[in-house]
Amino acid sequence: MRHCMSPLDFSVDELDQLMGLAADIEENPDKYSHACDGKRLATCFYEPSTRTRLSFESAMLRLGGQTLGFASADSSSASKGESVSDTLRIISGYADICAIRHPKEGAPLVASLHSGIPVINAGDGGHAHPTQTLADLYTIKSLKGRLDHFTIGLCGDLKFGRTVHSLISALVRYEGVHFVLISPEELKLPSYIREDVLEKNGATYEETESLEDAMPKLDVLYMTRVQRERFFNEDDYVRLKDRYILDNDKMKLGREDMIVMHPLPRVNEISVEVDDDPRAQYFTQAKKAVFIRMALILTLLGIQVDKNIPQPTNNPSSEKGGEKC
Amino acid sequence: MRHCMSPLDFSVDELDQLMGLAADIEENPDKYSHACDGKRLATCFYEPSTRTRLSFESAMLRLGGQTLGFASADSSSASKGESVSDTLRIISGYADICAIRHPKEGAPLVASLHSGIPVINAGDGGHAHPTQTLADLYTIKSLKGRLDHFTIGLCGDLKFGRTVHSLISALVRYEGVHFVLISPEELKLPSYIREDVLEKNGATYEETESLEDAMPKLDVLYMTRVQRERFFNEDDYVRLKDRYILDNDKMKLGREDMIVMHPLPRVNEISVEVDDDPRAQYFTQAKKAVFIRMALILTLLGIQVDKNIPQPTNNPSSEKGGEKC
Amino acid sequence: MRHCMSPLDFSVDELDQLMGLAADIEENPDKYSHACDGKRLATCFYEPSTRTRLSFESAMLRLGGQTLGFASADSSSASKGESVSDTLRIISGYADICAIRHPKEGAPLVASLHSGIPVINAGDGGHAHPTQTLADLYTIKSLKGRLDHFTIGLCGDLKFGRTVHSLISALVRYEGVHFVLISPEELKLPSYIREDVLEKNGATYEETESLEDAMPKLDVLYMTRVQRERFFNEDDYVRLKDRYILDNDKMKLGREDMIVMHPLPRVNEISVEVDDDPRAQYFTQAKKAVFIRMALILTLLGIQVDKNIPQPTNNPSSEKGGEKC
Numbered sequence: 001m002r003h004c005m006s007p008l009d010f011s012v013d014e015l016d017q018l019m020g021l022a023a024d025i026e027e028n029p030d031k032y033s034h035a036c037d038g039k040r041l042a043t044c045f046y047e048p049s050t051r052t053r054l055s056f057e058s059a060m061l062r063l064g065g066q067t068l069g070f071a072s073a074d075s076s077s078a079s080k081g082e083s084v085s086d087t088l089r090i091i092s093g094y095a096d097i098c099a100i101r102h103p104k105e106g107a108p109l110v111a112s113l114h115s116g117i118p119v120i121n122a123g124d125g126g127h128a129h130p131t132q133t134l135a136d137l138y139t140i141k142s143l144k145g146r147l148d149h150f151t152i153g154l155c156g157d158l159k160f161g162r163t164v165h166s167l168i169s170a171l172v173r174y175e176g177v178h179f180v181l182i183s184p185e186e187l188k189l190p191s192y193i194r195e196d197v198l199e200k201n202g203a204t205y206e207e208t209e210s211l212e213d214a215m216p217k218l219d220v221l222y223m224t225r226v227q228r229e230r231f232f233n234e235d236d237y238v239r240l241k242d243r244y245i246l247d248n249d250k251m252k253l254g255r256e257d258m259i260v261m262h263p264l265p266r267v268n269e270i271s272v273e274v275d276d277d278p279r280a281q282y283f284t285q286a287k288k289a290v291f292i293r294m295a296l297i298l299t300l301l302g303i304q305v306d307k308n309i310p311q312p313t314n315n316p317s318s319e320k321g322g323e324k325c
Numbered sequence: 326m327r328h329c330m331s332p333l334d335f336s337v338d339e340l341d342q343l344m345g346l347a348a349d350i351e352e353n354p355d356k357y358s359h360a361c362d363g364k365r366l367a368t369c370f371y372e373p374s375t376r377t378r379l380s381f382e383s384a385m386l387r388l389g390g391q392t393l394g395f396a397s398a399d400s401s402s403a404s405k406g407e408s409v410s411d412t413l414r415i416i417s418g419y420a421d422i423c424a425i426r427h428p429k430e431g432a433p434l435v436a437s438l439h440s441g442i443p444v445i446n447a448g449d450g451g452h453a454h455p456t457q458t459l460a461d462l463y464t465i466k467s468l469k470g471r472l473d474h475f476t477i478g479l480c481g482d483l484k485f486g487r488t489v490h491s492l493i494s495a496l497v498r499y500e501g502v503h504f505v506l507i508s509p510e511e512l513k514l515p516s517y518i519r520e521d522v523l524e525k526n527g528a529t530y531e532e533t534e535s536l537e538d539a540m541p542k543l544d545v546l547y548m549t550r551v552q553r554e555r556f557f558n559e560d561d562y563v564r565l566k567d568r569y570i571l572d573n574d575k576m577k578l579g580r581e582d583m584i585v586m587h588p589l590p591r592v593n594e595i596s597v598e599v600d601d602d603p604r605a606q607y608f609t610q611a612k613k614a615v616f617i618r619m620a621l622i623l624t625l626l627g628i629q630v631d632k633n634i635p636q637p638t639n640n641p642s643s644e645k646g647g648e649k650c
Numbered sequence: 651m652r653h654c655m656s657p658l659d660f661s662v663d664e665l666d667q668l669m670g671l672a673a674d675i676e677e678n679p680d681k682y683s684h685a686c687d688g689k690r691l692a693t694c695f696y697e698p699s700t701r702t703r704l705s706f707e708s709a710m711l712r713l714g715g716q717t718l719g720f721a722s723a724d725s726s727s728a729s730k731g732e733s734v735s736d737t738l739r740i741i742s743g744y745a746d747i748c749a750i751r752h753p754k755e756g757a758p759l760v761a762s763l764h765s766g767i768p769v770i771n772a773g774d775g776g777h778a779h780p781t782q783t784l785a786d787l788y789t790i791k792s793l794k795g796r797l798d799h800f801t802i803g804l805c806g807d808l809k810f811g812r813t814v815h816s817l818i819s820a821l822v823r824y825e826g827v828h829f830v831l832i833s834p835e836e837l838k839l840p841s842y843i844r845e846d847v848l849e850k851n852g853a854t855y856e857e858t859e860s861l862e863d864a865m866p867k868l869d870v871l872y873m874t875r876v877q878r879e880r881f882f883n884e885d886d887y888v889r890l891k892d893r894y895i896l897d898n899d900k901m902k903l904g905r906e907d908m909i910v911m912h913p914l915p916r917v918n919e920i921s922v923e924v925d926d927d928p929r930a931q932y933f934t935q936a937k938k939a940v941f942i943r944m945a946l947i948l949t950l951l952g953i954q955v956d957k958n959i960p961q962p963t964n965n966p967s968s969e970k971g972g973e974k975c
Binding site for chain 3: 038040042066068069070071074080081082085086087089090091092093094095114
């Protein structure tokens with residue numbers, strides 16, 4: 001049995017297969033509409049996250065499966081002192097696969113240790129959110145046609161942004177990806193990611209404080225939120241925040257075939273006027289996230305609908321299986 | 326694509342068709358039990374309302390569809406500062422149709438502007454709750470056989486009662502409906518409804534403080550809650566509240582073929598002893614609400630099960646489509 | 651129409667049938683996977699209980715049915731002052747069967763009085779939790795092969811423990827069940843259960859403060875939580891709690907064919923090291939609870955899938971129907 005704890009659980013070849021499967025599902029949804037008949041997905045959300053939870057539920061329902069679960073820790077047995085491990089062991093008797101979100105790093109991994117069913121990490125604190133990264137990769141592959149030889153700008157809070165760190169770790173495995181790191185000095189990418197991930201893997205990158213300067217170079221612009229509470233003082237926040245708001249003026253500096261992504265929710269870091277620009281693809285990204293989650297559910301359940309569409313094995317001990325994070 | 330924001334979205338002819346469809350569903354539920362196979366309804370409730378939410382979910386499940394959603398704003402992304410418009414745009418990627426309840430007037434309309442799927446207003450503050458009104462109309466039509474030429478008594482809080490205002494606006498479009506407005510002076514129907522809705526449409530009405538006096542005249546008695554907090558002082562509340570409690574004594578003054586309705590929840594404005602009276606139809610009303618919601622879902626999704634049962638078009642720009650509120 | 655308010659609602663013969671049906675479901679799940687197609691279960695939880703709620707939902711989904719409901723009173727109409735009776739009457743229009751949990755004793759019974767659909771008591775305060783007891787009985791029957799002539803140790807809080815009282819009441823109806831009551835003096839089984847249930851029914855029992863002494867005698871060890879707040883002072887709690895923690899050392903004193911049960915959630919009264927002991931069956935117990943709930947749902951809905959598998963009638967007035975609690 002295989003779990004999904006980190007996007008690096010899958011080898012590059014496996015990721016290719018997973019995205020190929022997602023693409024086939026997106027093109028031929030009817031072929032998969034009964035793939036999970038009689039199967040149940042449990043969504044165990046110890047921390048609310050409507051988008052992620054509903055995306056998983058939509059994925060399972062589109063596969064013909066059913067869902068059950070809880071949307072916050074209040075309504076779970078956690079309040080009675082039960083361990084996550086016990087809860088998951090019990091849930092194993094109720095469902096066939098489980099997506100778990102937890103504020104504590106490592107909780108999904110602990111949960112998976114005694115689980116009788118595949119466990120998907122749907123976000124554990126600042127640690128990982130692998131299906132967000134899978135969705136990001138699938139969106140780029142799907143819209144740009146490739147995951148290698150392109151320039152991606154990562155803009156905003158690169159210091160604390162979990163999705164950005166995770167996306168970088170996933171992209172350095174592909175050839176020729178050039179990173180433009182756009183952030184205020186205070187929110188620069190931590191050195192352990194620069195050195196241990198980017199440099200160690202021989203990836204090229206540049207750092208800048210100016211979104212305007214970066215724009216013309218980018219094939220992909222990945223925006224993130226700049227949270228007020230990350231700044232040491234209000235003055236710095238007020239001074240800097242506007243520089244990282246994407247609006248139509250800044251969009252004019254970008255290439256015609258650039259795409260703009262955002263993990264969402266967006267607060268005001270992308271002006272709503274940008275929504276109508278055909279390069280704005282963040283809502284498409286949210287839509288595509290459902291298809292990669294469908295592919296993941298099928299893979300972890302070991303359900304192959306079409307023998308002509310290769311997919312990763314759900315046996316982690318096989319030679320094709322990637323290592324756990 | 327067509328949304329449902331107000332009961333006046335539908336012309337009188339369209340309402341007839343919608344109620345005809347609801348009646349056919351009520352009589353032949355099996356015919357419709359797979360009409361929405363593979364479709365998903367999102368229930369986005371920014372404010373809790375068990376009855377309305379479960380009624381929508383029951384409606385979708387009876388059509389063979391599935392549901393997903395959230396039951397309160399706490400467990401939604403609203404807490405992260407996301408706009409309703411963004412949320413709905415993302416939900417468009419998860420579901421095929423959406424019912425939204427929001428404490429803020431106009432929020433469902435804003436949500437519908439960028440939505441990729443039909444949006445149903447399931448209540449927005451004191452503004453509108455169109456499916457309640459549709460359910461009220463369908464109940465009267467279904468139990469009395471007509472929506473014209475009858476006398477309806479509206480009793481209780483006519484000043485703030487959203488359902489009452491909405492029902493009046495819907496009923497003035499039919500001929501020969503006579504309104505008996507029963508309320509304490511403090512909670513009388515506002516003049517803008519009396520003048521702009523009743524009088525402007527040539528409807529006849531009378532006002533009274535006495536439920537007893539009104540009883541013998543009524544074909545339909547529509548009760549509403551008299552909330553303590555609506556009164557300026559406790560004395561007035563205590564003095565008045567009992568006069569508007571429906572009990573068996575007052576029921577004796579009513580006609581044999583009268584029906585009693587109530588949007589529910591009922592607190593104490595209808596004594597439980599009345600429940601056994603065959604004229605008490607408020608629970609039937611709640612039951613019938615499911616069928617009109619089923620008809621609405623089918624209509625907005627543009628699904629026609631039986632070509633012999635006419636239904637409104639889901640194309641708002643067609644000549645049959647009604648105007649938005 | 652029949653409800654389930656207490657495990658004693660069912661006669662011993664009926665319980666046999668119910669457990670026989672559960673066993674058949676467990677062995678041949680596919681035979682039952684469409685038994686409730688088009689049926690809906692409402693889970694009305696006025697008090698959160700993830701495990702019980704998800705167990706019911708899993709049960710209904712496995713039968714091909716659907717679920718809807720609420721997970722806490724906040725998101726229900728209770729906050730608007732609606733009575734449980736009214737809520738259930740309305741839910742009767744939305745679903746085909748209902749499981750209700752409520753902090754107030756007797757609330758499910760009140761709810762059932764005007765309900766148009768079968769109501770299952772899913773726990774009402776300290777009063778009853780019949781499906782837990784049904785699950786306990788089914789687990790013993792399933793793992794030990796019988797419900798008579800065996801020795802059961804009940805350990806922990808025997809004074810306040812609802813599940814223990816309920817299990818005793820159910821087991822005294824079988825022959826030759828010997829009870830070993832293991833608890834600190836402060837948490838002994840109340841005299842009204844000792845006298846009115848055990849002694850009145852001629853059951854044999856012994857009381858002890860020592861879990862070690864009891865171990866070698868037991869066919870079944872039923873552990874419960876010892877809650878700190880039950881003790882009069884902290885000293886007593888600290889002195890006593892360790893004596894009732896089950897660990898591998900104490901397990902060595904038990905028979906090889908003994909089974910360990912626990913209603914869960916477990917906090918620390920069973921050491922996690924015991925989980926790997928093949929005699930630890932509390933997670934199996936949680937799994938088996940789903941099958942007995944499936945059998946109960948089928949029975950109350952009057953759905954018989956296999957004519958060769960006898961099941962209790964859903965007509966409480968028939969000669970086979972048991973009395974209500």
